[in-house]
Amino acid sequence: MKSLGFFTVLVGLSQILGAAAALPWKDSKTRERLELMIRNRRVNNPDDFSKARTEDDPTQHPYYVDMPLDHFGTDPAAKGQTYKNRYYVQDAYYRPGGPVIFQDIGEDGLSGYLGYITKENLLPVMTARLYGGHNDHMHPDRLLILWEHRFYGASAPITNVSLNIGNATPKELTDFYQHHTIEQALEDVPVFANNFTYTFKNWPEDTPQPVLTPDKTPWVFIGCSYSANRGAWLAKRNPGLFKATLASSAPVQEQVNFWQYFVPIEEELAIVYKNCALDLHAAANWMTDAYATKNTTLVDTLLLAIYGDQWTKLVKYYGVDSPTLWLYRVDYLTNIAWTPFTDFQYVGVQAGILGTICTTMETAYDPAGNPDGVFATEPLERAVAAYTKAMVAVSGRETEASSTGTINPYLDGLSWSWQYCTEVGGFQIANTSRSTNLLPSFVDMKQQIDYCISTYGLSDRVTRDGPNVGPINEKYTGWNIELPNVLWTNGQFDPWRQLSIASPDAPEKKATAEIPDCGKSFPRGTQLQWVIRGGHHGSDFAEPIRFNTPLPSTTLTTATKAEPATTPQPRKEVVSDALNAQNLFLSAVKTWIECSTLAWTPTGVPAAGATPRSVTYPGVRHPIARAMVAAATPVP
Numbered sequence: 001m002k003s004l005g006f007f008t009v010l011v012g013l014s015q016i017l018g019a020a021a022a023l024p025w026k027d028s029k030t031r032e033r034l035e036l037m038i039r040n041r042r043v044n045n046p047d048d049f050s051k052a053r054t055e056d057d058p059t060q061h062p063y064y065v066d067m068p069l070d071h072f073g074t075d076p077a078a079k080g081q082t083y084k085n086r087y088y089v090q091d092a093y094y095r096p097g098g099p100v101i102f103q104d105i106g107e108d109g110l111s112g113y114l115g116y117i118t119k120e121n122l123l124p125v126m127t128a129r130l131y132g133g134h135n136d137h138m139h140p141d142r143l144l145i146l147w148e149h150r151f152y153g154a155s156a157p158i159t160n161v162s163l164n165i166g167n168a169t170p171k172e173l174t175d176f177y178q179h180h181t182i183e184q185a186l187e188d189v190p191v192f193a194n195n196f197t198y199t200f201k202n203w204p205e206d207t208p209q210p211v212l213t214p215d216k217t218p219w220v221f222i223g224c225s226y227s228a229n230r231g232a233w234l235a236k237r238n239p240g241l242f243k244a245t246l247a248s249s250a251p252v253q254e255q256v257n258f259w260q261y262f263v264p265i266e267e268e269l270a271i272v273y274k275n276c277a278l279d280l281h282a283a284a285n286w287m288t289d290a291y292a293t294k295n296t297t298l299v300d301t302l303l304l305a306i307y308g309d310q311w312t313k314l315v316k317y318y319g320v321d322s323p324t325l326w327l328y329r330v331d332y333l334t335n336i337a338w339t340p341f342t343d344f345q346y347v348g349v350q351a352g353i354l355g356t357i358c359t360t361m362e363t364a365y366d367p368a369g370n371p372d373g374v375f376a377t378e379p380l381e382r383a384v385a386a387y388t389k390a391m392v393a394v395s396g397r398e399t400e401a402s403s404t405g406t407i408n409p410y411l412d413g414l415s416w417s418w419q420y421c422t423e424v425g426g427f428q429i430a431n432t433s434r435s436t437n438l439l440p441s442f443v444d445m446k447q448q449i450d451y452c453i454s455t456y457g458l459s460d461r462v463t464r465d466g467p468n469v470g471p472i473n474e475k476y477t478g479w480n481i482e483l484p485n486v487l488w489t490n491g492q493f494d495p496w497r498q499l500s501i502a503s504p505d506a507p508e509k510k511a512t513a514e515i516p517d518c519g520k521s522f523p524r525g526t527q528l529q530w531v532i533r534g535g536h537h538g539s540d541f542a543e544p545i546r547f548n549t550p551l552p553s554t555t556l557t558t559a560t561k562a563e564p565a566t567t568p569q570p571r572k573e574v575v576s577d578a579l580n581a582q583n584l585f586l587s588a589v590k591t592w593i594e595c596s597t598l599a600w601t602p603t604g605v606p607a608a609g610a611t612p613r614s615v616t617y618p619g620v621r622h623p624i625a626r627a628m629v630a631a632a633t634p635v636p
């Protein structure tokens, strides 16, 4: 799941503004695109796809399947309507008899994720290449499918609205998105899988092409974040469709007010950057006060420093005291207050935007920093100046990502906000009663719901009560879900972990790293789980694994080591525990596929050392304490 992109709530007004108008929209849009850019960068690094394209490069050959728009026949107007759903197939690793790996991308177009079918050090290709649970280059045997979710990228009805979606009216958007629901998108998967055919080139003419539907060939689901939820939900609604599922960082408990998003951020900050934690809290309080008293003195200095001409034009157009300008102030301040956390869920404090902000702010007046922070030790004007300097230092980093291969560059952003406005929720907002709260009071439910209403209009789907998360929680039982043949992985500091089955708030659940033998299931209340020490959102996806490299031994991750407050080091090494999570998945896939009754002819032997260490976490509920206990547990 993405952290919230703060679109401006003032789109309509900005259209009145003419030349200056595009700017606020662009600014808020940029934040949304930044998410994609960060993810693309992680997926594509270090080398990219610039190498010579060949005819065999699967990224050059998208496939499209005609998908019914409405699977459930509830909408007479949609009867018989289909759209083209895009997917890619990597067959370079396929051998007859081998399984199918289904990589689900979730809430984004596929363009940024093509590395998942070409890059050998990323989890999907690794899984497709592995044979029998060990790293064997010689016996790859799996077909890899990269699947695009409906209404993202190229997989949506092509209409006047979708072709020009940035200018669609709320009513047009609401009509367009009628069949963009969790359940419709889930049903796409069995319909696709059960009808799946693939024609291999150069297949011997006297041999029939293999039958690859899940009743004949084992399918494996890989998903991360929202697509991990999809894997879990599919395992519950279509049992047996997939023989093994990886649910990496799956926030399966849906919640509208999700202030807990910031808890892991607060925790990691408290470990690596205590003074910065105090200052971001103080800055949030200052903005809250300025908002309450309508005191623009320092606020406008901050806005001018960051938005320059754009801000000056708005002030000139509306007048410094106008109520409309206040709405812009709040919108811009929201963007600024959010900036430190933009990439935290992927990279944590030290390697990301937050690290740069902290260093800049804490060393503004004293190279050694002050343990109490600038807000506690400097007059307010100077403290805000340090905060401003820090925000200016990162503002250039928000460059727009190009969005190729999609129907319209605005489609993905609007499709995801439709989902969180109607069914998903997860509003990442302030909780000002917390002494560690990091956001100003006006980043609240009302602001989120106002965005939803101003974008899509009021309807039975978008209401003043916010998204209706009830039906999905009831149907799939939220974080109480229990499934066979699913591995749940989470990052210790992943903000979304707070809604996962490994949440400290979830009902007590026993985690095991022992894969049950064939025919055996987990005891009630126990699930196959791995919490990645020092990990964030999808660390097991992002961390490259090296073929035939022994597992790292007792290396502690930097995130659990307290660094001196003012000298953060960007994290360069991999989160070593992510490799353990990956290995556990590969072992689980091997076990579960071999347990499947489908014809499948294993010829490999498991390598020694492929079995991951087994750790039973003691019943410590606080995540940090738990991590420390885990860190102290020697790795065999």
Ligand SMILES: *[C@@H]1O[C@H](CO)[C@@H](O)[C@H](O)[C@H]1NC(C)=O
Binding pocket: 160
């Ligand atoms: C779509 O746009 C074209 C060109 O602007 C227009 O002629 C056509 O009537 C539109 N169709 C609908 C259904 O609005």
Ligand SMILES: *[C@@H]1O[C@H](CO)[C@@H](O)[C@H](O)[C@H]1NC(C)=O
Binding pocket: 066, 068, 190, 191, 192, 194, 195
């Ligand atoms: C194949 O797809 C069609 C729709 O195109 C669907 O009605 C049917 O149920 C699918 N087949 C299976 C076995 O799911």
Ligand SMILES: *[C@@H]1O[C@H](CO)[C@@H](O)[C@H](O)[C@H]1NC(C)=O
Binding pocket: 293, 295, 296, 297, 298, 380, 381
């Ligand atoms: C507004 O804030 C400035 C800077 O902190 C302060 O000097 C001034 O007294 C405040 N004005 C009011 C009316 O509170």
Ligand SMILES: *[C@@H]1O[C@H](CO)[C@@H](O)[C@H](O)[C@H]1NC(C)=O
Binding pocket: 257, 259, 431, 433, 434
């Ligand atoms: C704010 O956090 C506290 C826990 O610190 C929690 O009890 C409370 O419900 C939260 N407030 C809101 C509005 O969610």
